[in-house]
Amino acid sequence: xxxxxxxxxxxxxxxxxxxxxxxxxxxxxxxxxxxxxxxxxxxxxxxxxxxxxxxxxxxxxxxxxxxxxxxxxxxxxxxxxxxxxxxxxxxxxxxxxxxxxxxxxxxxxxxxxxxxxxxxxxxxxxxxxxxxxxxxxxxxxxxxxxxxxxxxxxxxxxxxxxxxxxxxxxxxxxxxxxxxxxxxxxxxxxxxxxxxxxxxxxxxxxxxxxxxxxxxxxxxxxxxxxxxxxxxxxxxxxxxxxxxxxxxxxxxxxxxxxxxxxxxxxxxxxxxxxxxxxxxxxxxxxxxxxxxxxxxxxxxxxxxxxxxxxxxxxxxxxxxxxxx
Amino acid sequence: xxxxxxxxxxxxxxxxxxxxxxxxxxxxxxxxxxxxxxxxxxxxxxxxxxxxxxxxxxxxxxxxxxxxxxxxxxxxxxxxxxxxxxxxxxxxxxxxxxxxxxxxxxxxxxxxxxxxxxxxxxxxxxxxxxxxxxxxxxxxxxxxxxxxxxxxxxxxxxxxxxxxxxxxxxxxxxxxxxxxxxxxxxxxxxxxxxxxxxxxxxxxxxxxxxxxxxxxxxxxxxxxxxxxxxxxxxxxxxxxxxxxxxxxxxxxxxxxxxxxxxxxxxxxxxxxxxxxxxxxxxxxxxxxxxxxxxxxxxxxxxxxxxxxxxxxxxxxxxxxxxxx
Numbered sequence: 329x330x331x332x333x334x335x336x337x338x339x340x341x342x343x344x345x346x347x348x349x350x351x352x353x354x355x356x357x358x359x360x361x362x363x364x365x366x367x368x369x370x371x372x373x374x375x376x377x378x379x380x381x382x383x384x385x386x387x388x389x390x391x392x393x394x395x396x397x398x399x400x401x402x403x404x405x406x407x408x409x410x411x412x413x414x415x416x417x418x419x420x421x422x423x424x425x426x427x428x429x430x431x432x433x434x435x436x437x438x439x440x441x442x443x444x445x446x447x448x449x450x451x452x453x454x455x456x457x458x459x460x461x462x463x464x465x466x467x468x469x470x471x472x473x474x475x476x477x478x479x480x481x482x483x484x485x486x487x488x489x490x491x492x493x494x495x496x497x498x499x500x501x502x503x504x505x506x507x508x509x510x511x512x513x514x515x516x517x518x519x520x521x522x523x524x525x526x527x528x529x530x531x532x533x534x535x536x537x538x539x540x541x542x543x544x545x546x547x548x549x550x551x552x553x554x555x556x557x558x559x560x561x562x563x564x565x566x567x568x569x570x571x572x573x574x575x576x577x578x579x580x581x582x583x584x585x586x587x588x589x590x591x592x593x594x595x596x597x598x599x600x601x602x603x604x605x606x607x608x609x610x611x612x613x614x615x616x617x618x619x620x621x622x623x624x625x626x627x628x629x630x631x632x633x634x635x636x637x638x639x640x641x642x643x644x645x646x647x648x649x650x651x652x
Numbered sequence: 653x654x655x656x657x658x659x660x661x662x663x664x665x666x667x668x669x670x671x672x673x674x675x676x677x678x679x680x681x682x683x684x685x686x687x688x689x690x691x692x693x694x695x696x697x698x699x700x701x702x703x704x705x706x707x708x709x710x711x712x713x714x715x716x717x718x719x720x721x722x723x724x725x726x727x728x729x730x731x732x733x734x735x736x737x738x739x740x741x742x743x744x745x746x747x748x749x750x751x752x753x754x755x756x757x758x759x760x761x762x763x764x765x766x767x768x769x770x771x772x773x774x775x776x777x778x779x780x781x782x783x784x785x786x787x788x789x790x791x792x793x794x795x796x797x798x799x800x801x802x803x804x805x806x807x808x809x810x811x812x813x814x815x816x817x818x819x820x821x822x823x824x825x826x827x828x829x830x831x832x833x834x835x836x837x838x839x840x841x842x843x844x845x846x847x848x849x850x851x852x853x854x855x856x857x858x859x860x861x862x863x864x865x866x867x868x869x870x871x872x873x874x875x876x877x878x879x880x881x882x883x884x885x886x887x888x889x890x891x892x893x894x895x896x897x898x899x900x901x902x903x904x905x906x907x908x909x910x911x912x913x914x915x916x917x918x919x920x921x922x923x924x925x926x927x928x929x930x931x932x933x934x935x936x937x938x939x940x941x942x943x944x945x946x947x948x949x950x951x952x953x954x955x956x957x958x959x960x961x962x963x964x965x966x967x968x969x970x971x972x973x974x975x976x
Binding site for chain 2: 331347348349350352353354355422425426431446451453455456458459460462463464465466499546584587588589590591592593594595596597598599600601604605606607609612615631632633635636637639640643644645647648649651652
């Protein structure tokens, strides 16, 4: 086995830079190259290569981490790269995962590669928690709460409105609901009962605040089903307090075992920077993909198919000694 | 594949009965037999068989769940049963896991069986969390807190003291320390800073309370390194409030990613009944062991070697659709 696992990054936005930092923190991983459609515009610690030239790197990369967008890039890039490289991605359009899996699986099998799709924290770590907890507690109720954190999709939706110069949207679990769930209640919840949506908007000079607020609060699919609050702030306040990308949330399962005893399990994440944490998850899973591929595994897989010991830099013997 | 996975239980104490209840809650598992050294004394929903006759059941049991004590039963039973059956156990003497693993591995390989050791919640689910979190966040600090919950070992140690009729010991995380850790501090902690030990003692009539309290608080290995509180109570109060077996705790990891952002992950359990929850974990892992053995895997393994998707009654396709 090589001393270092050679990682390639495709797409150099926030997530790609998060992966780069995670690789730098991992002694057994090295960044071999960054692939991008705009090679002249970016700087990295590794060689920056036009994405069309990736074929030249088939013998120089062990695992390619795909950091493009789930809507715009991965539907095409996922299968394309899976035919040529082992890959890891964070495809996060939950409803389209089965179809995406099939396409990546066919491509990866064709190339003799292993491709992990939908890694990260949700899907990813939260998927692990949902499956683990509900397998242990049959008939239990599982909830996923997100936040407090920045939702990129919702922020973009607000930014597109006329009269909006800049905006950010925070998703926040409803505190009273969280308290009920942690106390062991298992209600059916509407979206409104589960999350609040809080927007900070920098308006264009002279924009109609009431019109903006109404447009946000009535936006179907994004805000209409939620309790939404809109705050108008200055550009200075935005720059000072709202440029970070914190996120997090939790998966919580409450069930009863045979004697009627209530049992509760929870996985909680509190992240100061979402893309850096997601990048760290992808880097650890790249290590696992490399090892499983060396053992002969090919095709597409999800985090549910990967033993957690494969994520660790330590050997199984060391893990049993120190971590079990 | 059979419609039901046939489970055997070896040892019918609290844990064995917890496994029985978990199997009853799982439509794809059925309890084939309970094996015990005292067959005349117990009643179960399944046939009760003297443990010496287990050899007759080699074709009638898919996975044997070993529910004996880690100190007294498993060191002998683990390798013995691994030679004849697929097994799952909850061997929890952390320091002896490597040696136990080797012995079970040799026996399981010899019999062509698969044996999962050290399952349950700690070791078990907490081992998964320690490995997962520290693999994602290299250089991070991971803490394990237990409680509030009943420690059987500490309760037994108190009960053995002269003048003690009945006793229970609760392990409780130190609230101020928990608060510091959740806020993101990463101190080095002594045992005293991490957990309190609270004892409820029913004294024999005329017993010397001061002598009992001193004997508890100075007991090396169990109490001397902790802040310990001793409450003397009546037999009635004990029966009313202290016969349950609640437990729980959490694994929490705080680390920084490349940009200096603090990232925190936590797995938390809150259990009204420890043996029933542990039994439920073992039952889910029995499902995984059955499947992996059918795929040809043999020898000893730990929870770190098992993909979490194998725990679920659902197929991989269903899981990708509903849970990822």
